[in-house]
Amino acid sequence: xxxxxxxxxxxxxxxxxxxxxxxxxxxxxxxxxxxxxxxxxxxxxxxxxxxxxxxxxxxxxxxxxxxxxxxxxxxxxxxxxxxxxxxxxxxxxxxxxxxxxxxxxxxxxxxxxxxxxxxxxxxxxxxxxxxxxxxxxxxxxxxxxxxxxxxxxxxxxxxxxxxxxxxxxxxxxxxxxxxxxxxxxxxxxxxxxxxxxxxxxxxxxxxxxxxxxxxxxxxxxxxxxxxxxxxxxxxxxxxxxxxxxxxxxxxxxxxxxxxxxxxxxxxxxxxxxxxxxxxxxxxxxxxxxxxxxxxxxxxxxxxxxxxxxxxxxxxxxxxxxxxxxxxxxxxxxxxxxxxxxxxxxxxxxxxxxxxxxxxxxxxxxxxxxxxxxxxxxxxxxxxxxxxxxxxxxxxxxxxxxxxxxxxxxxxxxxxxxxxxxxxxxxxxxxxxxxxxxxxxxxxxxxxxxxxxxxxxxxxxxxxxxxxxxxxxxxxxxxxxxxxxxxxxxxxxxxxxxxxxxxxxxxxxxxxxxxxxxxxxxxxxxxxxxxxxxxxxxxxxxxxxxxxxxxxxxxxxxxxxxxxxxxxxxxxxxxxxxxxxxxxxxxxxxxxxxxxxxxxxxxxxxxxxxxxxxxxxxxxxxxxxxxxxxxxxxxxxxxxxxxxxxxxxxxxxxxxxxxxxxxxxxxxxxxxxxxxxxxxxxxxxxxxxxxxxxxxxxxxxxxxxxxxxxxxxxxxxxxxxxxxxxxxxxxxxxxxxxxxxxxxxxxxxxxxxxxxxxxxxxxxxxxxxxxxxxxxxxxxxxxxxxxxxxxxxxxxxxxxxxxxxxxxxxxxxxxxxxxxxxxxxxxxxxxxxxxxxxxxxx
RNA sequence: GCGGGUGUGGCGGAACGGUAGACGCCGGGGACUUAAAAUCCCCUGUCCCUUGGACGUGUGGGUUCGAUUCCCACCACCCGCACCA
Numbered sequence: 070x071x072x073x074x075x076x077x078x079x080x081x082x083x084x085x086x087x088x089x090x091x092x093x094x095x096x097x098x099x100x101x102x103x104x105x106x107x108x109x110x111x112x113x114x115x116x117x118x119x120x121x122x123x124x125x126x127x128x129x130x131x132x133x134x135x136x137x138x139x140x141x142x143x144x145x146x147x148x149x150x151x152x153x154x155x156x157x158x159x160x161x162x163x164x165x166x167x168x169x170x171x172x173x174x175x176x177x178x179x180x181x182x183x184x185x186x187x188x189x190x191x192x193x194x195x196x197x198x199x200x201x202x203x204x205x206x207x208x209x210x211x212x213x214x215x216x217x218x219x220x221x222x223x224x225x226x227x228x229x230x231x232x233x234x235x236x237x238x239x240x241x242x243x244x245x246x247x248x249x250x251x252x253x254x255x256x257x258x259x260x261x262x263x264x265x266x267x268x269x270x271x272x273x274x275x276x277x278x279x280x281x282x283x284x285x286x287x288x289x290x291x292x293x294x295x296x297x298x299x300x301x302x303x304x305x306x307x308x309x310x311x312x313x314x315x316x317x318x319x320x321x322x323x324x325x326x327x328x329x330x331x332x333x334x335x336x337x338x339x340x341x342x343x344x345x346x347x348x349x350x351x352x353x354x355x356x357x358x359x360x361x362x363x364x365x366x367x368x369x370x371x372x373x374x375x376x377x378x379x380x381x382x383x384x385x386x387x388x389x390x391x392x393x394x395x396x397x398x399x400x401x402x403x404x405x406x407x408x409x410x411x412x413x414x415x416x417x418x419x420x421x422x423x424x425x426x427x428x429x430x431x432x433x434x435x436x437x438x439x440x441x442x443x444x445x446x447x448x449x450x451x452x453x454x455x456x457x458x459x460x461x462x463x464x465x466x467x468x469x470x471x472x473x474x475x476x477x478x479x480x481x482x483x484x485x486x487x488x489x490x491x492x493x494x495x496x497x498x499x500x501x502x503x504x505x506x507x508x509x510x511x512x513x514x515x516x517x518x519x520x521x522x523x524x525x526x527x528x529x530x531x532x533x534x535x536x537x538x539x540x541x542x543x544x545x546x547x548x549x550x551x552x553x554x555x556x557x558x559x560x561x562x563x564x565x566x567x568x569x570x571x572x573x574x575x576x577x578x579x580x581x582x583x584x585x586x587x588x589x590x591x592x593x594x595x596x597x598x599x600x601x602x603x604x605x606x607x608x609x610x611x612x613x614x615x616x617x618x619x620x621x622x623x624x625x626x627x628x629x630x631x632x633x634x635x636x637x638x639x640x641x642x643x644x645x646x647x648x649x650x651x652x653x654x655x656x657x658x659x660x661x662x663x664x665x666x667x668x669x670x671x672x673x674x675x676x677x678x679x680x681x682x683x684x685x686x687x688x689x690x691x692x693x694x695x696x697x698x699x700x701x702x703x704x705x706x707x708x709x710x711x712x713x714x715x716x717x718x719x720x721x722x723x724x725x726x727x728x729x730x731x732x733x734x735x736x737x738x739x740x741x742x743x744x745x746x747x748x749x750x751x752x753x754x755x756x757x758x759x760x761x762x763x764x765x766x767x768x769x770x771x772x773x774x775x776x777x778x779x780x781x782x783x784x785x786x787x788x789x790x791x792x793x794x795x796x797x798x799x800x801x802x803x804x805x806x807x808x809x810x811x812x813x814x815x816x817x818x819x820x821x822x823x824x825x826x827x828x829x830x831x832x833x834x835x836x837x838x839x840x841x842x843x844x845x846x847x848x849x850x851x852x853x854x855x856x857x858x859x860x861x862x863x864x865x866x867x868x869x870x871x872x873x874x875x876x877x878x879x880x881x882x883x884x885x886x887x888x889x890x891x892x893x894x895x896x897x898x899x900x901x902x903x904x905x906x907x908x909x910x
Numbered sequence: 911g912c913g914g915g916u917g918u919g920g921c922g923g924a925a926c927g928g929u930a931g932a933c934g935c936c937g938g939g940g941a942c943u944u945a946a947a948a949u950c951c952c953c954u955g956u957c958c959c960u961u962g963g964a965c966g967u968g969u970g971g972g973u974u975c976g977a978u979u980c981c982c983a984c985c986a987c988c989c990g991c992a993c994c995a
Contacts, residue, residue, distance in 0.1 A: 074948095113995050153995065226993075237993040285914055289990075292913050362991050366911040396911095414911080489992095496993065566995070604989060607914080612992095641988090684921095686988090716922045716934060722988085724922065728935055736934090738948090779923075783933035790933095854929040859976040861929050899975055905928050909975050 075741035075819055077705020084821040085186055093834050094133075094188040098579070098593055100142035106594045107133040108574055108633075110602030110610070111148045114174040114196075115155055118181040118697050120642045120687060121603070124723060127713040128639060128776065129601050130187045134814035135773045137188070138838040144594050146577040147182065147189045149175050151198035152501045152566045154237060160532040167500040168528065171198055181698060186706045186817050188834070193577050197569035202576065203502040204523025205585035206568065209621070211505055211516050216624045218264045221514070224400075224493050225360050228256035232535040235497040241359040248535075255356045257334075260495035261504055261562060265616045268623075269294055269487045271630075272615055281635035283720075286607045293608050295488025300472050301403065302481025304329055304379035307388055313337065313379060316402030316486060320475070321467035322409040324456035325430035327420060329379050330372060330394035332404040338393045341375060348373055348393065355395045370419045371395050382480045383457075383471075394419065400490055411441040412448055430456050431464060492613065494565040499530055499538040501563030508560065512552035521551070524559065537561055570610055571617035574600075574632055591627050599776075600633040607638060637776050640722040644693040646682035647672075657692040661699075665727070684724050695725055707816035708733040714778040714815055736786075737819055740812065743793060744805060744823040751797035758795045761788060762804045763845035769811055770838065778815075785811055807839045855880045856907040857889040873900040880906040 088094060109129040112122055126147075133145035149171075156167035163170075175196060182189070195202055213219050227236040231249035235258075240247045265272075273294045276287045300320040303312040313329055331338055333355035342349040351373040358364060372392035381387040389407070396415055397406055410420035410427040420427050421444065429441040433451035441447075453459040459467045475481030495504070503524040505517040517524055527545040530538035539545060539561040550557035572585070574597055579590035602610075611633070618632040647663045647670055648655040658679055663670050672679050687694045700709055712733040717723040765788040772781035788808060795801045806827055813820035813833045824833035848869065853876060855863040863885040867876070877898050880886055890910045897909040 110995095115995090150995070155994085235993075238991095239994045241993095289914050293991085295913095360993085363911075366991090368911095418911095493992080498993090565993075567992095570995085603995095604915085605995080606990095608990065609992065610995085683987095718923075721916080721923090726921085726935075729922080732935055735948090742949090779933090783924075786933055852929080856928080856976070859928090859974095864929060897975065899928090901928060905976090907928075907975055 073742075073745075074738055075705075075822065077707060077737075077818060080822045081184065081186060081701075081706050081818045084818045085183060087821065087832065088186075088188070088834060091832060091835070093832060094137075094143070094145065094190050095192060096144040096146075096190045096594075097142055098590055102140060102142040104144065104594055105133075105136040105141035106144045106578075106597045107136065107599050108146070108577070108597045108601070110600070110606060111150050111570070111573060112178065113150045113153055113155070114171055114178055116174045116177070118178050120695055120697055120725060122182075123185060123697050123709065124642055124713045124719075125601060125603070125639055126182065126185070126187055127710045128637070128719055128778065129599070130189075130710075131714065131773060131778060131814040132599055132601075132776065134188050134817065134834060135770075135838070137834065138810070138814070138836065139770075140837070143188075144193075144577065145187075145189055146193040147187075147191065148193075148195040148573055148577065149178075149197065150566065150570055150573075151175065151196040152203075152563075152569055154498070154500070156500045157498060157532065161535075164532075166528070166530075168198065168526075171196075171500075184698070184701050184706060185710065188817070193580065195573065195576055195580065197502075197566070197573065198500070200523040200525050201582070202573075203569070204525075205576070206502050206564070206572070207505040207517070207522050207524060208519060209572065209585055209626075210564070210568075211519065211522075212624055212626070213263065213620055214516060216620075218267065218620055218623075220262055220264065221259055222262055222491075223257045224260050224262075225255045226258055226260075226497070227359050228254045229535075230254060234535040234537075238359060238361050241361075244358045244364070252357055253359055255358070255360055258495075258497075260493055261564075263492040263494055263616075263620075265492045265613075266487055266489055268616055268619050269296070269489050271619060272489075272612065275615065275619075275631055279631060279633075279636070282633075283636065283638055286604070286611065286636060286638060289607050290612055293489065293612065297486050297488070298468075299402075299484060299486050300468075300475055300481050301484045302382055302475050304382060304389070304407065305385075306391075307378040307380060313391065313405050314403045315405045315407050316484070317407060318486070319409060319412065319468070320471035321453060321459065321462075321464050322412050322430050323381075323383055323407070323471055324459065325409040325411050325428045326381060326389060326407040327410055327426045327428065328390050328392055328408045328423075330392045330397050330406050330408055330419070332397040332399040333393055333395060334399045335393070335397075335404045338375075345375075348375065351393060355393075365396060365398070366415075368395065370415060370422065372419060372423060374423070382475065390425075392419075392423070401488070402486060410446065412446055414446040414448070417444065417446040428455060430454060430459075492565075492567075492616070494568055495562040496565055497537045497540075497561075498563055499526070499532075501566060502569065503539070504560045504562050504564055506560040507548055507550060507557050509550035509552060509555060509557035511555055512550055512557075514560075515550060515552050515557075518551050539563070567610060567613045568617075571614045572621070574614070575618075575621075575627070586627075588627060591629065595627075595629055596632055596634040599635045599637065601637045601639060601776075603641070604638040611636070637719070639719050640717065641686045642725055643684045643722045644687050644695065644725045645684045646691050646693045647679045648682055649677075649679050657690070659692040660695060660727070686722075687725070700730060704730055704734045705737070705818070707819045708737050711736065711782070711816055715782045716779055718779050719776055736789075737816065740789065740808075740816075740819065741823070743789065744809065745826065748797040749802055749827070751799060751802055753798040753800070755795055755798040755800035758791060758798070758800045758804055760845045760848070761791045762800075762807060763841050766807065766811065766839050767841045767846055770841075773814065782815075809833060810836060810839055851903045853880075853903070854905040855883060855886055856905065857886060858909055859907060860889075862886050862889045869903055871902075873902065876900050876902070876906050880908065 107129050109125050133143050137143045151171050156171050159170045160167045227241050229236050229246040229249055231251035241253050297318045299318040301316045303314050305312040333352045342352045372394040375391045377391040378388040408416035410417040411429045412431055427441040428439050431451045432454045433449055437454045439455045450464055453462045453467045472483040505524045507515045509515055527542055546559040548559055575586045575591055578594040579587040581587050614632055621627050647658040664673050670679050670681050712730050765784050768784050769781045792804050809820050809823045820833045851869045853865045863883045893910040895910045899907040
């Protein structure tokens with residue numbers, strides 16, 4: 070006799086051990102089954118698993134388990150994106166070592182993941198912070214260097230002048246350092262770059278082959294790469310031989326130009342600043358603040374009139390003033406622009422502020438006057454006006470015409486420009502992959518010989534003072550030059566952690582000790598059939614991984630263009646917030662501190678009311694987090710997994726709720742009763758139930774493959790109700806056995822327990838997905854909607870496949886329809902077979 | 911500021927241009943019980959002159975016999991913006 074209730078506290082661990090003993094989720098490279106590589110973005114080991122991880126990994130797990138049931142050899146691995154800033158912050162705040170902290174976090178989080186019963190091949194686990202991983206990364210970096218894809222150049226960082234350290238963008242708050250509170254400055258450093266722009270065209274073209282990626286991600290990447298055709302041309306300085314080189318994507322608006330602006334770090338600005346103190350002060354002022362685009366573009370547009378003038382290339386006696394402006398970026402184009410205020414918002418803001426002329430040169434309607442009014446630039450299509458020989462052309466025609474003339478007259482040429490910039494990978498930090506180069510006074514910058522890899526991080530570092538501990542370490546950076554043998558220094562920059570995550574999916578395919586990956590194993594498993602992670606990675610991580618894959622193919626290490634055949638971006642897990650104003654600001658309470666009471670909520674501690682706030686992403690600062698361990702303790706892994714899959718479509722946010730998880734718990738028990746209490750000896754056929762069963766199996770399979778888990782869940786609820794209501798029969802017994810298999814990918818522990826209790830041999834995780842009889846998928850009756858002038862007036866249940874005339878006659882015979890027509894003349898009847906009749910009267 | 915997305919009952923959501931609200935949660939009523947828990951059954955978009963009807967998918971327009979779905983404009987919220995991962 071089975072227990073009355075399903076007890077996850079005993080069943081979960083028992084089945085997790087059974088899978089481990091059976092090696093159910095070991096991926097066998099030599100299997101001749103079709104291969105399926107299911108991958109979720111690996112986590113940063115922050116300390117504890119977040120409920121968002123649980124959602125992400127549950128989705129991948131359902132797919133991986135389903136693939137196994139449908140006859141695939143599945144690779145479903147897990148690892149750790151283990152380098153990064155939080156470990157150094159912990160070291161500074163708590164005095165622990167980043168390595169010890171990270172490894173302890175990994176142990177804890179691994180145990181948390183295991184409790185959820187994920188079908189992972191733990192034999193392939195990796196952590197990017199171990200030399201066994203990053204040593205291979207150093208070797209790859211050196212190979213890319215040999216191929217000319219790695220170089221050094223100057224680039225700006227956020228400099229904290231008090232802590233004397235480089236800050237990440239997130240450490241700059243309102244232009245000030247997060248610890249010191251000092252005003253941040255932009256400072257130039259010589260840094261390492263990867264030549265991603267060499268692949269810009271390929272990365273753009275490749276997007277069209279990724280037709281199972283979300284359109285939004287492809288669009289975002291396309292915009293990020295930002296291919297644009299434009300004109301590079303020279304504006305000659307008046308009374309000088311030299312000029313200012315400008316790049317523009319809008320040569321059509323050239324006659325609307327009213328000024329030229331250069332970046333504060335443009336060579337001309339730098340030269341002039343040396344002799345003009347006011348300009349030097351302005352340039353220094355521009356150095357304040359952070360380096361992010363959002364910050365630069367939202368700050369007030371300011372400029373400094375240099376007093377210089379340039380001639381307009383199309384009209385040499387027409388002179389334009391030259392400004393140094395804080396919104397012009399040295400990194401993009403030539404570091405100089407011409408401003409056409411009427412048709413660019415930034416230029417318009419600037420022109421209004423400095424009283425510069427605003428000429429309309431593109432018109433979309435009757436308004437064609439030269440004087441442009443208002444504070445909203447017109448950037449849409451139209452025809453050119455007030456522009457001499459360009460008048461009447463479309464924007465595109467005018468662009469081509471100006472480029473043609475510039476090339477003919479020799480003052481400029483058409484050019485393709487990319488918004489994408491090369492990837493700066495230098496980080497002035499300890500907890501990352503050391504960049505394997507040596508600085509020698511005699512030989513310059515020399516690669517570490519492959520035989521000396523890995524360059525291992527020193528363990529004995531201190532975090533008491535800010536800055537890079539590698540730089541300060543007493544001995545680590547002192548080495549002999551591999552070239553001349555003289556004394557030299559190691560590079561102390563480490564690699565951006567995005568490098569670590571740009572090839573981990575290759576290392577999962579095989580883990581040889583003498584090389585980063587085995588080419589044949591990569592060929593067997595890659596590309597990843599389904600990659601799942603958050604939208605926040607839509608651009609950077611995914612673009613870098615695509616680039617790295619192409620770069621490795623370029624140097625002949627693999628034969629793969631795109632690493633991820635299909636991509637899915639899941640939504641966040643959210644929760645309502647609880648707060649109470651105190652001392653002029655809100656203080657927040659966690660869900661476990663609060664009692665929900667009908668409409669409101671009270672604080673358990675004092676019984677007083679708290680405000681129920683917005684439903685937002687779970688975060689420590691708002692305290693609206695739930696801990697996966699706690700809920701697994703209370704409800705077991707299956708109820709938690711089921712909740713992760715129910716209700717919300719997987720690409721949308723999922724609001725966590727106490728009542729929701731309780732509902733899932735009740736459903737687990739409801740299934741358990743159904744499995745335990747039914748009459749296994751019953752005989753006889755139940756055609757309607759058979760039909761429902763086969764329709765459900767078919768639909769659930771399609772839903773899982775489309776990752777529409779919420780729909781699969783809804784169908785399983787429907788089938789469960791249908792089985793519960795059906796009288797005992799052989800059909801019903803069969804349906805219950807099949808239902809166990811349907812829920813097995815989602816609630817694997819319950820399913821194993823039930824499978825055994827039903828007398829089935831082996832593990833349900835290793836069984837075969839039920840087959841569908843196509844004959845049972847079709848219904849023989851359909852319900853037809855009958856509308857009069859588009860409004861529903863009646864429904865008819867009729868045999869499937871009636872002709873249009875039969876349906877029309879049946880519809881007109883309806884009393885309700887006749888009442889709605891009310892004697893009016895029937896002008897038209899629209900019939901959609903097996904669906905609807907619409908009478909237009 | 912720029913790029914991308916989302917918007918449907920009290921809540922999460924479903925719906926090849928064709929019956930809006932499947933399925934779940936909450937709530938209400940009932941059954942069982944000494945009682946509670948658990949479980950089961952029924953009801954549950956709003957409004958009205960309630961055997962019926964009107965309204966209703968962020969807002970305002972448009973296309974169509976018919977629009978949650980397609981087009982245009984707007985509003986609100988969310989994500990990304992190159993050193994958070």
